[in-house]
Amino acid sequence: MITLRPAKERGHANHGWLDSWHSFSFANYYDPSHVHWGPLRVINEDRVAAGQGFGTHGHRDMEIVSYVLNGGLGHQDSMGNKATIVPGEVQRMSAGTGVTHSEFNYDKEGQTHFLQIWIIPNKLGIKPSYEQKTYGDEEKRGRLRLVVSPDGAGGSVSIQQDARMYAGLFDGDEKAELVLDKGRLAYVHVIRGEAEVNGRRVSGGDALLMQAEPLVAVANGSNAELLVFDLPETGWEPN
Structure with missing residues (x-):
């Protein structure tokens, strides 16, 4: 079974300083049919204005992954990490017992x-804990490159869940499978451009729930x- 979630339905x-599209229920947006897909709980597409950002705030018991598309995202946290995330990089922060952090766009124009x-x-x-790695376009071109996994396989960042995230770039006759x-869920999020996924034409912001x-x-x-995303259908709840 495949369900299309069009971008405009998010x-x-x-x-003002933040323009955000929510694939799942988040903050003041609530849709009982889109709260999570297996353990996948949030995909927010955020655009942060120049010189703006998220002030210091806390999280606990959540695996948080940041994937930058344009510009840079400055990160600081209570574990002592300080970095700027740029396109091609994947950052993972396991909040666990509790962590505070801030995310900021330090560019004064972009x-x-x-x-x-x-x-x-x-x-x-x-x-x-915290982890940040770079995956160049050549690693994602015409293939699905594993970037998040439970065991750090293939140089991916590791999370506390039996879930995997792949990133890919596709143009022309490039294809991948x-x-x-059995018993797994999949979730496809189109970041930009257009492609056919299992025969369905999808474009930026669209998602397929499988x-x-x-x-x-x-x-x-x-x-x-x-x-x-390759996700467990059952047995993923925390203990």
């Missing part, structure tokens, strides 16, 4: 455009960038 909030992704961990109360094990499908097949892209 929740939307414009705070906008920062990024995805904020939350995945519910399968274990509560872990020690907070991801085989799904259940009981044998694979994810990407083809016929037009400047397409997308994320594919």
Whole structure:
């Protein structure tokens, strides 16, 4: 079963300094049919104005992944990490028992455009931790490159959940397939451009929610960038 979630059906909030589209219920946006997909809890597409950002705030018991599309995202946290995340980099922060952090666009002119992704961990109360890695376009061109996993496979960042995130760039006749094990969910988020996923034409901001499908097949892209999540259907709840 495949369900299309068109980009325009997402929740939307414009705070002036922040323009945000919510794929799942978040803050003042609530849709009982889109609260989570397995352990995938949040995909916010955020555009942060020049010189603006999220002040210091706290999280706990959540796996938080940042994927920057344009500009830079300055990060500081209570673990002592200080970095700027730029396109091609993936940052993972495991909040665990509790962490505070800030995210800021230090550019005085340009906008920062990024995805904020939350995945519910399968274990509560872990020690907070941080990881950041770079994946060049050549690693994602015409393939689905593993960038998040439970065990750091293939140089991916690791999370406390049996979930995997792949990133890919597709144009022209480039194509790729991801085989799904029985009992797994998949979620495809199109970042930009257009592509065919399992025969369905999708474009920037669209998503496909997949259940009981044998694979994810990407083809016929037009400047397409997308994320594919391989997720547990059951047994992912934290203990």
